[in-house]
Amino acid sequence: MDIVAGGSLQQIQQGYPSKYMELRWVTTRRKSGIEKERRALLKKPLKPPALVPVYISRTPSHISPDKLKDLYRASNHSCHRLPNSDDSEGTIRVEPVDIHKLTIALSHSSIVVSVFCKPTDVLLVTESSSSSYSASSLEASKKRTEILGLRDWFQKVVPVTPFNGQLVGFGRAVSDFGLTASIYDIMVIPSLRKMGIGRLIVGRIVRMLASRDIHDISAVCSENERLFFRACGFGDDILGSTTMMYSRKFRPFTKAIK
Amino acid sequence: MLARKLVPPSSPFLKNNTAQVIETPSEPREEEEPLPLEVVLTEKTENDGTVEQIIFSSGGNVDVYDLQALCDKVGWPRRPLSKLAAALKNSYMVATLHSIRKSPGSEGSDQKKLIGMARATSDHAFNATIWDVLIDPSYQGQGLGKALVEKIVRALLQRDIGNITLFADSQVVEFYRNLGFEPDPEGIKGMFWYPKY
Numbered sequence: 001m002d003i004v005a006g007g008s009l010q011q012i013q014q015g016y017p018s019k020y021m022e023l024r025w026v027t028t029r030r031k032s033g034i035e036k037e038r039r040a041l042l043k044k045p046l047k048p049p050a051l052v053p054v055y056i057s058r059t060p061s062h063i064s065p066d067k068l069k070d071l072y073r074a075s076n077h078s079c080h081r082l083p084n085s086d087d088s089e090g091t092i093r094v095e096p097v098d099i100h101k102l103t104i105a106l107s108h109s110s111i112v113v114s115v116f117c118k119p120t121d122v123l124l125v126t127e128s129s130s131s132s133y134s135a136s137s138l139e140a141s142k143k144r145t146e147i148l149g150l151r152d153w154f155q156k157v158v159p160v161t162p163f164n165g166q167l168v169g170f171g172r173a174v175s176d177f178g179l180t181a182s183i184y185d186i187m188v189i190p191s192l193r194k195m196g197i198g199r200l201i202v203g204r205i206v207r208m209l210a211s212r213d214i215h216d217i218s219a220v221c222s223e224n225e226r227l228f229f230r231a232c233g234f235g236d237d238i239l240g241s242t243t244m245m246y247s248r249k250f251r252p253f254t255k256a257i258k
Numbered sequence: 259m260l261a262r263k264l265v266p267p268s269s270p271f272l273k274n275n276t277a278q279v280i281e282t283p284s285e286p287r288e289e290e291e292p293l294p295l296e297v298v299l300t301e302k303t304e305n306d307g308t309v310e311q312i313i314f315s316s317g318g319n320v321d322v323y324d325l326q327a328l329c330d331k332v333g334w335p336r337r338p339l340s341k342l343a344a345a346l347k348n349s350y351m352v353a354t355l356h357s358i359r360k361s362p363g364s365e366g367s368d369q370k371k372l373i374g375m376a377r378a379t380s381d382h383a384f385n386a387t388i389w390d391v392l393i394d395p396s397y398q399g400q401g402l403g404k405a406l407v408e409k410i411v412r413a414l415l416q417r418d419i420g421n422i423t424l425f426a427d428s429q430v431v432e433f434y435r436n437l438g439f440e441p442d443p444e445g446i447k448g449m450f451w452y453p454k455y
Contacts, residue, residue, distance in 0.1 A: 079383075079384040079385075079421075080384065080420055080421065081385075081420075081421040081423075081446060101383040101384065101418075102383070104381075104382050104383040105381040105382065105383035105384055105385075107382075108380070108381045108382040108383070109381050110348075172381075174379055174380065174381045174385065174387075175348070175379070176344065176345040176346075176347075176348040176349050176377075176379050176389075177344050177345070177348050178340075178341040178342065178343070178344030178345030178346070178347075178348065179337065179341055179342070179344075179345040179389070180345070180379065180387075180389055182379065182385070182387050182423075184381065184384075184385055206451055213341075215451070216450070217450065217451040218387070218425065218448050218449070218450050218451075219448070219449050219450075219451075220421075220423055220446060220447070220448045220449075221446065221447065221448075221449060222444070222445055222446050223445040226447065226449065229449045230449070232451075233451055233452060234449035234450060234451050234452070235449060235450065235452050236447075236449065236450070237425065237448065237449075237450050238450075238452075239427070240427075240428065241425040241426055241427055241428075241448075242425070242426050242427075242428065242431050242441045242442065243423065243424075243425055243441070243442055243446065243447050243448035244423070244424050244425075244426050244431070244434050244435075244439035244440060244441050244442075245421065245422065245423050245439060245440055245443050245446060246411060246415075246421075246422035246423075246438055246439050246440075247438055247439065247440045247443065
């Protein structure tokens with residue numbers, strides 16, 4: 001197991017490049033950087049950054065379509081690029097993904113990457129980043145971790161695997177294994193964002209494609225995803241091409257199809 | 259070579275000059291209707307009696323050497339043949355246009371030439387990307403490129419694949435706009451990976 005305690009995100013990501021070493025560590029350090037300032041302003045006690053082990057898998061059979069559907073919903077991610085459904089508050093609430101189509105898409109995606117985390121760790125990170133954190137609850141949670149039964153200790157020691165872990169991140173790519181590839185649906189559950197998991201996923205996909213000698217990798221993204229992909233090493237097309245998408249409003253074929 | 263003929267939609271994209279469009283009624287739709295393997299798009303008879311047919315095919319039988327020659331004609335940079343072959347094999351849909359010239363009186367000596375191609379990769383459910391659309395320069399300006407892309411798009415829509423993307427060079431943005439594609443819709447853009455050595 002590769003243990004890189006703290007350190008920069010770069011170090012954590014490189015890890016040990018063997019294909020059998022699927023465990024990685026991600027940290028809330030970056031998250032707590034922003035939190036630190038906030039807390040300093042509010043004069044609240046600081047929490048130590050949590051170091052969380054995740055299991056990153058390339059095996060499609062590790063994913064259950066139901067769990068994946070839950071992840072899509074939790075991330076509010078739509079498979080349709082132009083979702084166009086607003087709820088009453090004006091936030092875009094996407095329609096739930098069709099599980100049958102999702103299964104088909106999965107089976108025809110050339111590369112599928114999933115990230116698992118122990119449910120207890122998910123709770124830990126969620127709790128530690130909740131705004132209702134106070135000095136007294138810090139004490140309480142410390143006490144909680146001290147009183148560990150054998151079962152708890154065992155759970156702490158057993159490494160996370162796809163079978164005991166919760167699906168927290170996902171990404172897939174479609175390629176012709178000759179010239180091009182397209183990355184779709186990169187997502188991480190909201191509570192574990194900004195920890196480097198998304199970058200791990202994209203990095204893994206890119207490495208797998210590069211090992212098959214495919215370097216023309218595209219990712220179609222919305223405005224708010226652009227910064228993320230830029231951080232992963234993506235940029236605008238050097239050949240200056242324009243991304244174009246078929247518009248659903250244009251339907252000269254609907255009459256003919258019927 | 260069996261040519262199943264489908265009635266094309268009353269498409270404004272196919273010019274009706276001296277070329278004759280062959281039409282027959284379409285068959286009833288099934289659950290997963292496959293794209294018809296071959297359709298004769300146009301048929302033209304020249305003065306000396308030679309008949310030239312332009313045939314659309316989605317069977318994906320492309321000779322990689324013919325494709326390389328076509329790419330050269332259009333002026334594209336050369337790519338390794340093995341990669342071209344792999345790309346064709348793993349594409350969801352490969353559509354081609356061939357020109358078949360039949361001279362009168364000489365049975366069995368048809369001249370078949372690849373004059374256009376387009377391919378799409380897809381996850382078979384939600385997303386598809388159209389790559390490599392090319393038409394032989396001497397056949398451009400006849401609406402063949404439009405017909406090619408139109409057919410691919412229609413086939414994708416029939417299979418309920420809603421996100422159809424492509425990356426267009428500046429000179430062809432208008433061409434695709436007329437076919438129903440929008441540039442950067444709702445701020446959505448494509449990004450490409452650049453290795454940092």
